[in-house]
Amino acid sequence: MNTRDLQYFVALVKYKNYTRVAKEFKVSQPSITQAIQRLEREFNTQLVRKDRFHRDEMITRSGLLLYENAVLINDKIDLTRKEISRANQKQIRFGLPPIIGKLYISKIVEEFSGDLLSRLRITSVGSHDLLNQLRKGKIDIAILGSTAPINEDGIFTELVATRPFGIIISEQNSLAQKDAVYFNELATQKFINYDQQYVHQSAFQAYCTYAQIKPQIVVYRLPNISWIKELVRQDKGISLMVKDAATNEPGIKALDILDPIPEKFYISIVIREGYVLSDDERDFIQRVKRIQLDN
Numbered sequence: 001m002n003t004r005d006l007q008y009f010v011a012l013v014k015y016k017n018y019t020r021v022a023k024e025f026k027v028s029q030p031s032i033t034q035a036i037q038r039l040e041r042e043f044n045t046q047l048v049r050k051d052r053f054h055r056d057e058m059i060t061r062s063g064l065l066l067y068e069n070a071v072l073i074n075d076k077i078d079l080t081r082k083e084i085s086r087a088n089q090k091q092i093r094f095g096l097p098p099i100i101g102k103l104y105i106s107k108i109v110e111e112f113s114g115d116l117l118s119r120l121r122i123t124s125v126g127s128h129d130l131l132n133q134l135r136k137g138k139i140d141i142a143i144l145g146s147t148a149p150i151n152e153d154g155i156f157t158e159l160v161a162t163r164p165f166g167i168i169i170s171e172q173n174s175l176a177q178k179d180a181v182y183f184n185e186l187a188t189q190k191f192i193n194y195d196q197q198y199v200h201q202s203a204f205q206a207y208c209t210y211a212q213i214k215p216q217i218v219v220y221r222l223p224n225i226s227w228i229k230e231l232v233r234q235d236k237g238i239s240l241m242v243k244d245a246a247t248n249e250p251g252i253k254a255l256d257i258l259d260p261i262p263e264k265f266y267i268s269i270v271i272r273e274g275y276v277l278s279d280d281e282r283d284f285i286q287r288v289k290r291i292q293l294d295n
Contacts, residue, residue, distance in 0.1 A: 001038075002035070005035040005038055006039070008032050009035065010067060010074060012032065013063065039066070047059065047062055079136070079272075091120075092284055093139045093141070094140075097124065097126055098124055100127075100267060101124055107293075127198070127199055134155070134271070140281065141271050141281060141285065148266065149266055156270065158269050159267070162264040162265065166256060167240060168238065168240075168246040169252070173235055175238075178255055179256060180257070181258065182257075183210065183257060184213055186215055187211075187213040191204070191240070192238070193220045193222070194222060200241065211259065218236065219231060219236070225241075244293070
């Protein structure tokens with residue numbers, strides 16, 4: 001089977017117009033027709049109805065079944081081409097969320113030689129976005145944060161650490177005299193919250209539900225963790241954050257949360273299932289797994 005035929009067919013289902021498909025791929029219209037005929041012979045079924053007057057219904061049920069699988073096949077082939085083209089580049093394309101980066105980056109710099117560090121290509125956005133980039137082949141390895149062990153189809157995951165959440169406040173805040181709080185003590189506090197790319201949102205909702213409070217959100221969906229810290233530092237509100245991420249931050253104090261719910265920040269190394277690691281990537285992962293975070 002010619003994989004280009006599948007690309008033509010996917011485009012035909014999308015546009016329902018032979019001329020437009022031919023123009024997009026810069027081939028003749030008969031080339032598209034012949035490709036569809038080859039697929040029909042391959043699968044021994046009619047994929048496209050001959051009645052062109054009902055364009056919205058031109059694809060048969062068999063054609064729709066092939067389309068759903070052809071999209072997956074084309075995506076897999078595109079991903080394989082990217083992986084093969086990068087096989088000899090010796091770069092390690094690595095995803096590291098900002099919060100986890102604060103915990104790991106200095107230790108990574110200490111652990112690895114200059115040669116390996118020079119080949120690291122680090123992407124730093126939230127874990128949700130990094131997972132999408134991993135699936136699409138834009139990165140090959142990532143350390144992700146989550147509020148539960150990651151269990152995703154097509155992803156191989158290994159848990160390497162868990163960290164506690166805390167409440168970060170300004171040293172000017174009235175709570176600064178405390179070292180720990182119950183979440184229901186925060187009912188009248190103003191919270192600064194996260195963009196959906198950060199996993200903290202679900203942890204925040206879990207604590208609110210347990211404490212049966214609905215605190216005021218003064219700033220919502222900030223896309224940058226440093227912005228949240230700066231607003232907290234200026235006492236514009238408080239925030240839920242992995243406690244380690246607020247260490248050694250001038251003007252900010254991190255409080256323990258006393259509620260007994262099992263909310264933790266899970267840190268996992270992830271790769272795509274089926275991705276073949278290079279020797280350098282395998283060594284990189286093993287050495288990252290050995291890194292011990294401070295207690």
